[in-house]
Amino acid sequence: xxxxxxxxxxxxxxxxxxxxxxxxxxxxxxxxxxxxxxxxxxxxxxxxxxxxxxxxxxxxxxxxxxxxxxxxxxxxxxxxxxxxxxxxxxxxxxxxxxxxxxxxxxxxxxxxxxxxxxxxxxxxxxxxxxxxxxxxxxxxxxxxxxxxxxxxxxxxxxxxxxxxxxxxxxxxxxxxxxxxxxxxxxxxxxxxxxxxxxxxxxxxxxxxxxxxxxxxxxxxxxxxxxxxxxxxxxxxxxxxxxxxxxxxxxxxxxxxxxxxxxxxxxxxxxxxxxxxxxxxxxxxxxxxxxxxxxxxxxxxxxxxxxxxxxxxxxxxxxxxxxxxxxxxxxxxxxxxxxxxxxxxxxxxxxxxxxxxxxxxxxxxxxxxxxxxxxxxxxxxxxxxxxxxxxxxxxxxxxxxxxxxxxxxxxxxxxxxxxxxxxxxxxxxxxxxxxxxxxxxxxxxxxxxxxxxxxxxxxxxxxxxxxxxxxxxxxxxxxxxxxxxxx
Amino acid sequence: xxxxxxxxxxxxxxxxxxxxxxxxxxxxxxxxxxxxxxxxxxxxxxxxxxxxxxxxxxxxxxxxxxxxxxxxxxxxxxxxxxxxxxxxxxxxxxxxxxxxxxxxxxxxxxxxxxxxxxxxxxxxxxxxxxxxxxxxxxxxxxxxxxxxxxxxxxxxxxxxxxxxxxxxxxxxxxxxxxxxxxxxxxxxxxxxxxxxxxxxxxxxxxxxxxxxxxxxxxxxxxxxxxxxxxxxxxxxxxxxxxxxxxxxxxxxxxxxxxxxxxxxxxxxxxxxxxxxxxxxxxxxxxxxxxxxxxxxxxxxxxxxxxxxxxxxxxxxxxxxxxxxxxxxxxxx
Numbered sequence: 100x101x102x103x104x105x106x107x108x109x110x111x112x113x114x115x116x117x118x119x120x121x122x123x124x125x126x127x128x129x130x131x132x133x134x135x136x137x138x139x140x141x142x143x144x145x146x147x148x149x150x151x152x153x154x155x156x157x158x159x160x161x162x163x164x165x166x167x168x169x170x171x172x173x174x175x176x177x178x179x180x181x182x183x184x185x186x187x188x189x190x191x192x193x194x195x196x197x198x199x200x201x202x203x204x205x206x207x208x209x210x211x212x213x214x215x216x217x218x219x220x221x222x223x224x225x226x227x228x229x230x231x232x233x234x235x236x237x238x239x240x241x242x243x244x245x246x247x248x249x250x251x252x253x254x255x256x257x258x259x260x261x262x263x264x265x266x267x268x269x270x271x272x273x274x275x276x277x278x279x280x281x282x283x284x285x286x287x288x289x290x291x292x293x294x295x296x297x298x299x300x301x302x303x304x305x306x307x308x309x310x311x312x313x314x315x316x317x318x319x320x321x322x323x324x325x326x327x328x329x330x331x332x333x334x335x336x337x338x339x340x341x342x343x344x345x346x347x348x349x350x351x352x353x354x355x356x357x358x359x360x361x362x363x364x365x366x367x368x369x370x371x372x373x374x375x376x377x378x379x380x381x382x383x384x385x386x387x388x389x390x391x392x393x394x395x396x397x398x399x400x401x402x403x404x405x406x407x408x409x410x411x412x413x414x415x416x417x418x419x420x421x422x423x424x425x426x427x428x429x430x431x432x433x434x435x436x437x438x439x440x441x442x443x444x445x446x447x448x449x450x451x452x453x454x455x456x457x458x459x460x461x462x463x464x465x466x467x468x469x470x471x472x473x474x475x476x477x478x479x480x481x482x483x484x485x486x487x488x489x490x491x492x493x494x495x496x497x498x499x500x501x502x503x504x505x506x507x508x509x510x511x512x513x514x515x516x517x518x519x520x521x522x523x524x525x526x527x528x529x530x531x532x533x534x535x536x537x538x539x540x541x542x543x544x545x546x547x548x549x550x551x552x553x554x555x556x557x558x559x560x561x562x563x564x565x566x567x568x569x570x571x572x573x574x575x576x577x578x579x580x581x582x583x584x585x
Numbered sequence: 586x587x588x589x590x591x592x593x594x595x596x597x598x599x600x601x602x603x604x605x606x607x608x609x610x611x612x613x614x615x616x617x618x619x620x621x622x623x624x625x626x627x628x629x630x631x632x633x634x635x636x637x638x639x640x641x642x643x644x645x646x647x648x649x650x651x652x653x654x655x656x657x658x659x660x661x662x663x664x665x666x667x668x669x670x671x672x673x674x675x676x677x678x679x680x681x682x683x684x685x686x687x688x689x690x691x692x693x694x695x696x697x698x699x700x701x702x703x704x705x706x707x708x709x710x711x712x713x714x715x716x717x718x719x720x721x722x723x724x725x726x727x728x729x730x731x732x733x734x735x736x737x738x739x740x741x742x743x744x745x746x747x748x749x750x751x752x753x754x755x756x757x758x759x760x761x762x763x764x765x766x767x768x769x770x771x772x773x774x775x776x777x778x779x780x781x782x783x784x785x786x787x788x789x790x791x792x793x794x795x796x797x798x799x800x801x802x803x804x805x806x807x808x809x810x811x812x813x814x815x816x817x818x819x820x821x822x823x824x825x826x827x828x829x830x831x832x833x834x835x836x837x838x839x840x841x842x843x844x845x846x847x848x849x850x851x852x853x854x855x856x857x858x859x860x861x862x863x864x865x866x867x868x869x870x871x872x873x874x875x876x877x878x879x880x881x882x883x884x885x886x887x888x889x890x891x892x893x894x895x896x897x898x899x900x901x902x903x904x905x906x907x908x909x910x911x912x913x914x915x916x917x
Contacts, residue, residue: 123839124839124840127835127838127839330686333686333690334690334693336690337690337693337694337697339697366679367679367682368682368686369679369682369683369685369686369687370686371679371683372682372683372684372686372687373686373687373690376687376690402672402675405672405676406675406676406679409676409679409680410679410680410683
């Protein structure tokens with residue numbers, strides 16, 4: 100009978116109700132092996148899809164499971180916790196049903212069990228329940244699970260540590276109060292110690308837990324930093340596993356985004372160079388947190404932006420901008436470049452020298468880019484252009500920019516040209532003056548003022564020479580000229 | 586009009602007369618006024634000069650103060666607000682730290698790679714060793730050269746040397762001990778023979794005989810391994826009645842196909858839902874006045890705050906109200 104039920108689980112089920120009513124009496128069977136196998140079969144069925152999990156809940160099996168969870172042996176406990184996990188992972192309503200039948204207290208009791216397998220199953224179930232929303236997390240915390248989870252983290256078994264770290268991460272991600280509850284139990288110190296562990300799945304969960312804690316407020320981020328994670332976290336950026344790199348850069352990003360002092364701390368520890376190398380070594384979505392981190396650091400102040408520039412961040416970001424296929428990563432890179440270049444002319448020059456401005460312009464103009472990308476690249480271009488005095492980078496803009504950007508470009512020229520004679524010469528020889536004359540502007544607009552101020556820098560003959568239609572006027576003069584015949 | 590002209594002529598004539606008459610007085614008066622005016626003018630001039638000199642001095646002081654302030658402002662901004670050299674130093678230090686971190690991370694990555702390679706090599710070695718131990722029978726003997734020691738080769742294959750070094754593998758694996766599951770709650774199980782440790786080392790043969798008459802060994806063992814006979818009170822749990830009821834309920838739950846109670850047909854018609862009185866089923870619950878107390882309680886009308894005292898005991902008859910009548914009267 101129990102082998103029959105075990106074999107049933109991989110089948111695509113129809114007629115779920117029949118299965119539940121068959122399995123229910125088996126749960127109360129005298130032979131313990133049959134009970135365990137029945138529970139295991141239920142767990143596998145519930146794991147498979149949402150409807151089966153709902154059928155398990157409707158079949159009124161959960162109270163029986165919860166009742167016997169308190170009494171039976173460890174194999175049954177593991178199987179019952181597996182059923183609860185499988186039911187709870189699909190949706191918040193099912194998780195709420197599990198909480199309503201009083202399973203949380205029994206699961207917390209299971210967390211105190213001797214057997215590490217039982218603890219792992221209970222911690223996994225609690226983590227899946229707490230994952231959905233803040234109320235369920237609060238219910239898990241109210242049942243007193245958090246101190247026991249922190250004890251579980253200190254156990255020697257790696258699988259148990261992984262699951263406990265992932266449960267803590269799921270609890271603390273919803274709100275600052277929940278994160279504070281986790282911190283109050285002293286979880287940060289243990290999590291920080293486990294960063295040194297060589298197992299990559301464990302590191303992945305631990306870094307995720309720390310970043311969920313640090314993201315809520317400045318105080319929490321400071322507490323995470325006080326646990327002395329720098330510079331150890333930077334070694335995680337060199338790990339072979341992609342997800343460890345991603346979570347490590349997420350953690351650094353969450354710390355850097357709060358205040359300039361925290362960003363300064365990261366820069367002083369050499370974090371920027373490590374993140375830039377990490378961006379260079381991976382592709383796709385893994386890069387995204389690192390790019391955002393550079394943007395946040397550069398946004399705080401111009402000294403930090405200069406620090407990003409001298410760590411060779413700008414070439415890396417422009418490489419990301421041009422070669423990534425996804426729009427949201429490009430948008431993040433455009434935003435980061437805008438934050439770096441907007442402070443002073445030095446910064447704008449550093450960005451413009453790498454030839455990223457034409458790329459940004461093409462992204463803004465192209466119809467295939469998403470709206471978010473267009474908005475971000477436009478803002479970045481505007482911010483950089485308002486400070487840019489590096490004329491060779493500005494000249495291509497005269498030719499293919501749309502009118503709203505052209506206004507800023509011409510404005511920059513009008514600021515720089517009156518003071519620099521070499522630049523004036525270069526402007527004329529490269530054909531910029533010709534292009535300026537061809538621009539049509541409304542008589543009283545800002546653009547016309549800029550054009551006038553540029554024209555005032557040059558002698559009148561040259562301006563007339565380059566104005567459109569000059570060759571026609573010359574030919575007209577030839578036509579009307581009467582040679583002096585002797 | 587004519588009078589006015591005549592008056593004017595007369596006035597001028599009189600003035601001239603007056604003037605010619607008192608030339609000397611005029612001269613004297615003019616001199617006095619002249620000296621007085623010059624005195625006033627000199628005073629005024631002194632005031633003007635004083636003001637001008639004060640203004641000049643103040644201008645000089647202001648100009649000098651501005652010079653000092655200019656130098657101070659420049660110094661302050663350069664030293665405290667935006668120290669260019671400090672910034673350059675800081676950026677240089679940051680780039681040095683970056684380089685150091687990059688080197689350290691490279692070293693770390695290299696070390697990790699080396700460790701991985703070493704682990705891989707060791708795994709390969711172990712595998713090959715295991716293979717060699719399994720294939721030990723392919724070793725070449727004096728009479729017959731093995732397959733790895735072909736006579737046409739100059740020197741034997743490395744596998745041959747490995748086979749020489751390997752220890753032969755026995756096919757018997759140590760039996761995995763079956764761990765019997767013993768629940769901690771069954772006390773009887775821990776009196777079984779396995780739960781007491783038996784020593785592995787046998788006692789020495791030539792030991793001194795212990796002194797004294799000893800009990801029979803079978804009796805001793807019987808006493809030691811006597812099973813527990815708990816009293817009836819201890820043997821049954823406290824809430825065994827409740828547990829038994831639960832057990833019964835679970836049995837029924839297990840056996841029941843349908844959870845609804847089977848009702849006798851005589852109650853079949855009693856399927857109307859009870860509709861309570863509107864007076865007694867208000868939104869806030871039935872009014873307790875009339876069913877639980879008959880005394881209207883209005884604290885504002887109370888004369889004093891002491892309750893009624895029972896001076897005379899109540900009638901015995903009323904305490905037996907409803908209890909002394911028969912059940913058939915349906916009063917209870």
